[in-house]
Amino acid sequence: MDLQTLTYIVVGATFVLYIGIAFWARAASTGEFYVAGGGVHPVLNGMATGADWMSAASFISMAGLIAFLGYGGSVYLMGWTGGYVLLALLLAPYLRKFGKFTVPEFIGDRYYSNAARLVAIICLIFISFTYVAGQMRGVGIVFSRFLEVDIVTGLLVGMGIVFLYAVLGGMKGVTYTQVAQYVVLIFAYTVPAVFIALQVTGNPIPQIALGGHVAGGDAFFLDKLNQVVMDLGFTEYTKGSKSMIDTFAITMALMVGTAGLPHVIVRFFTVPRVRDARSSAGWALVFIALLYTTAPAVGAMARYNLHATVQPGEVGAETGSLAYDSRPDWFKRWENTGLLKFEDKNGDGRIQYYNDKSKEFAAKAEGFGWKGNELTVDRDIMVLANPEIAKLPNWVIALVAAGGIAAALSTAAGLLLVISAAISHDLLKGIVMPSISEKSELMAGRIAAAVAVAIAGYLGYNPPGFVAQVVAFAFGLAAASLFPAILMGIFSKKINREGAIAGMLVGLIFTMGYILYFKGVFITPLAENKPENWLFGISPEGIGVVGMVLNFIVAFAISAVTSAPPEKVQQLVEDIRVPKGAGAAHAH
Amino acid sequence: MQSTDTSGASRTAAAYWKANLQVLFICMIIWFVVSYGLGILLVDVMNQFTIGGYKLGFWFAQQGSIYAFVALIFFYAWRMNKIDREFDLQED
Numbered sequence: 001m002d003l004q005t006l007t008y009i010v011v012g013a014t015f016v017l018y019i020g021i022a023f024w025a026r027a028a029s030t031g032e033f034y035v036a037g038g039g040v041h042p043v044l045n046g047m048a049t050g051a052d053w054m055s056a057a058s059f060i061s062m063a064g065l066i067a068f069l070g071y072g073g074s075v076y077l078m079g080w081t082g083g084y085v086l087l088a089l090l091l092a093p094y095l096r097k098f099g100k101f102t103v104p105e106f107i108g109d110r111y112y113s114n115a116a117r118l119v120a121i122i123c124l125i126f127i128s129f130t131y132v133a134g135q136m137r138g139v140g141i142v143f144s145r146f147l148e149v150d151i152v153t154g155l156l157v158g159m160g161i162v163f164l165y166a167v168l169g170g171m172k173g174v175t176y177t178q179v180a181q182y183v184v185l186i187f188a189y190t191v192p193a194v195f196i197a198l199q200v201t202g203n204p205i206p207q208i209a210l211g212g213h214v215a216g217g218d219a220f221f222l223d224k225l226n227q228v229v230m231d232l233g234f235t236e237y238t239k240g241s242k243s244m245i246d247t248f249a250i251t252m253a254l255m256v257g258t259a260g261l262p263h264v265i266v267r268f269f270t271v272p273r274v275r276d277a278r279s280s281a282g283w284a285l286v287f288i289a290l291l292y293t294t295a296p297a298v299g300a301m302a303r304y305n306l307h308a309t310v311q312p313g314e315v316g317a318e319t320g321s322l323a324y325d326s327r328p329d330w331f332k333r334w335e336n337t338g339l340l341k342f343e344d345k346n347g348d349g350r351i352q353y354y355n356d357k358s359k360e361f362a363a364k365a366e367g368f369g370w371k372g373n374e375l376t377v378d379r380d381i382m383v384l385a386n387p388e389i390a391k392l393p394n395w396v397i398a399l400v401a402a403g404g405i406a407a408a409l410s411t412a413a414g415l416l417l418v419i420s421a422a423i424s425h426d427l428l429k430g431i432v433m434p435s436i437s438e439k440s441e442l443m444a445g446r447i448a449a450a451v452a453v454a455i456a457g458y459l460g461y462n463p464p465g466f467v468a469q470v471v472a473f474a475f476g477l478a479a480a481s482l483f484p485a486i487l488m489g490i491f492s493k494k495i496n497r498e499g500a501i502a503g504m505l506v507g508l509i510f511t512m513g514y515i516l517y518f519k520g521v522f523i524t525p526l527a528e529n530k531p532e533n534w535l536f537g538i539s540p541e542g543i544g545v546v547g548m549v550l551n552f553i554v555a556f557a558i559s560a561v562t563s564a565p566p567e568k569v570q571q572l573v574e575d576i577r578v579p580k581g582a583g584a585a586h587a588h
Numbered sequence: 589m590q591s592t593d594t595s596g597a598s599r600t601a602a603a604y605w606k607a608n609l610q611v612l613f614i615c616m617i618i619w620f621v622v623s624y625g626l627g628i629l630l631v632d633v634m635n636q637f638t639i640g641g642y643k644l645g646f647w648f649a650q651q652g653s654i655y656a657f658v659a660l661i662f663f664y665a666w667r668m669n670k671i672d673r674e675f676d677l678q679e680d
Contacts, residue, residue, distance in 0.1 A: 071646055071650075074650050077653075078627060078649060081653070082653065082657055085615070085619045085657050089612055089616070093668075207651060211640035220640070220641025222643075222646075238635070238646045248624060248628050248629070251624065275679065278665035279661075282661035285657060286658055289655070293650075293651055578601055
């Protein structure tokens with residue numbers, strides 16, 4: 001059976017599964033629509049959280065980033081997992097005890113202020129739409145490459161599926177589809193990884209293989225990889241090129257940002273008890289860690305295989321580089337997508353792939369008659385092309401396509417739900433028309449979800465040029481605005497309305513301003529984005545940490561000089577700190 | 589905070605909160621050490637040691653910290669469930 005038919009069958013089968021689950025788990029009340037009725041088993045919730053969290057970025061992009069950054073890629077590995085420790089220890093149990101539906105609702109109640117709630121709603125919507133655009137782009141890439149359909153058709157199919165289970169099923173439908181999607185995506189990620197680990201090192205467990213020997217040799221794989229990349233002028237794989245302070249700041253911003261992402265937090269509103277919220281975060285991280293500890297092996301081995309393919313012989317020898325005419329089939333297929341490009345700068349008909357930015361290597365390259373790097377590889381193709389590069393069977397490639405789509409759809413659905421809840425529950429019921437009936441609110445939630453799906457589809461089809469640049473926004477904003485507000489709301493009884501609002505605004509505006517200043521979204525950058533210009537040497541990706549610190553300082557300072565929160569609010573804080581008396585999540 | 593309220597329930601809640609903060613404090617130190625400490629700040633020192641083909645600092649940054657995070661969350665959940673029962677503040 002040819003690859004395309006097989007891919008259609010595998011992807012089609014997963015779609016049938018998702019839709020089947022959506023019909024089985026339709027939401028009938030607002031409680032089911034927002035928090036799945038609050039009765040999800042902690043292990044299942046952990047799995048759903050895993051799928052919710054692991055997006056197209058985790059599945060498609062992360063191993064590619066690690067492949068090219070080496071040690072520098074650790075910021076994503078630690079940042080995107082360490083956030084769960086903060087979530088499990090500092091936020092989830094208390095928010096579960098609070099027992100309402102949304103993050104803005106907590107901020108509004110704790111700071112007894114609709115203005116605070118509104119600031120939270122704005123942060124939430126901005127963070128979530130930034131994120132969702134990226135997911136839709138992921139769906140587009142997978143569809144156009146593997147199913148060779150037009151990107152519009154691909155997007156419409158993806159939107160249709162998400163519409164069915166998010167709009168009809170609400171949180172209940174999304175939760176159970178995410179469980180299925182987790183199984184599909186983790187299988188799709190680990191199966192090729194096991195094959196490749198076995199090929200490269202002879203050990204089937206990627207986590208051990210990465211520290212093992214090259215198959216049939218005495219050398220350790222990582223030492224060999226270091227040597228291969230350094231022979232071509234690249235930075236040593238196990239050493240990074242970022243400064244220590246920037247590595248520190250980015251890791252911290254990603255961790256804190258992760259803990260402050262509304263679509264992740266809200267998953268812990270769906271479990272029955274406070275103690276389930278604690279353990280459920282642990283299960284979520286177990287399921288996430290399965291992929292995140294595999295990714296470094298996938299990245300390193302993909303990098304190794306890539307070099308082995310284009311530089312099969314000795315570096316500098318006349319026939320050492322791959323002849324363009326004898327390039328493999330996968331190479332041709334990815335050239336068609338424009339994500340892999342070859343330009344024969346020295347006209348020898350062979351592919352010279354090396355680091356032409358390295359000054360030390362320049363003299364050597366000139367001696368070889370090389371006139372600059374001739375191959376441009378988009379990082380996003382590494383995971384998707386990996387099974388083909390390693391010559392794995394077609395069913396594995398089909399599985400990877402289904403996994404990529406599962407990762408993107410599950411995250412998109414989770415995001416669309418928090419957007420819809422922010423509109424129908426926080427904005428409409430909470431602020432604009434409090435007397436709305438449950439039935440109308442549920443309808444409003446469905447309409448909001450449908451509109452959000454349409455906007456997400458449009459953003460996926462017509463991605464604004466700045467999508468890649470604003471990813472830093474989502475984490476930076478969550479780190480600088482929502483996380484500190486929630487944390488102080490639980491751990492301090494002194495922070496009041498004025499302090500919290502001022503803190504969120506300062507964190508938000510500072511972080512946004514800094515990113516705009518260097519990245520120039522909507523405007524031309526005001527300064528070149530390079531380490532010499534950065535504040536304390538911290539890049540825009542890591543600046544959310546400084547925004548968070550400012551948020552804390554401002555909130556404490558302002559709260560100290562204004563009146564303390566009312567007795568009722570102090571009681572609320574006392575109450576969320578003890579587990580006793582938590583009921584199912586409820587409306588008022 | 590509530591100096592006028594000396595009821596037993598309030599004292600229990602305060603003691604419970606203190607016990608919780610102690611566990612939190614220990615966990616957050618470990619969280620910091622395994623990632624920022626061994627994986628970033630001390631990475632060059634740690635890289636002088638190896639486990640298998642991994643340099644130790646590199647291993648902490650790309651593998652070890654994640655395992656430690658998982659263990660930490662389960663440890664916290666287990667410890668807090670115990671403390672909940674000691675103070676008779678558990679659910680149900």
